[in-house]
Amino acid sequence: MLVENEVNLVALAEHRLGAARGQENFALIAYGPGVGMAVFLDGRLRRGRSGGAGELSYLPVGLEGGPYHRAIDTWTTASGDFLREGGPEALDRMAEVVAFGVVGACAVLDPGFVVLAGHHGRAGGAALAERVAERIGVAIPLPTRVVAAAVDGDPVVRGAVQVALERLLDQTFS
Known part of the structure; x- marks a missing residue:
């Protein structure tokens, strides 16, 4: 039996079918x-x-006085649909909050490539990715490309299907 979390399934889908193909x-x-x-x-x-x-x-941050997820949740709940309601200023503020986490990930992992996914990542799209890339370029010397997720439909399901197909092929040809 294999159990996988949703974000890992989205990453598998993006790796096989989307923005991270070939990475x-x-x-x-x-x-x-x-x-x-x-x-x-x-x-x-x-x-x-x-x-x-x-x-x-769980990254500790000064924003909102608690872990990173609380900062994101508090800000996005207060902002509602940040693209529709807040325009470029809200997108800039979201980019600041998102860049904090991306800088942390890059400082530890140096992946060179970051995909922004989930509801807010996809809603911000290329405009959010571009703003985040600008901010991390100033914050750290590690060259990192930032892109928006690209898998259509439900990326969790698409990732689960990829896992199932790969397991089936492994069983069939082993």
Whole structure:
């Protein structure tokens, strides 16, 4: 039996079908309700000892006085649909908050490639990715490309289907 978390499934879908296709090293950070991160290094999804690799949401921050996920949740709940209601200023503020987590991930992992996923990451799209890339370029000397997630439909389901197909092929040809 294989159990996988949602963010890892999204990363698998993006690696096989989307924005991270062909990338050997990348981090996918999902901003929705909460924050999650999947880590791909040397072409493999890395889960850590207990499956908690990439739990960026527990990063302690000064924003809102608590962990990173609370800062994101508080800000996005207060802002509602930041693109529709807040315009470029709200997108700039979201980029500042998102860049904090991306800089942390890059400083530790140096993935060179970051995919912004989840509800807010996808809603911000290329405009958010561009703003985040500008901010991390000033904050750290590690060259990092930032892109928006690209898998259509439900990326969790698409990732689960990829896992199932790969397991089926492994059983069929082994």
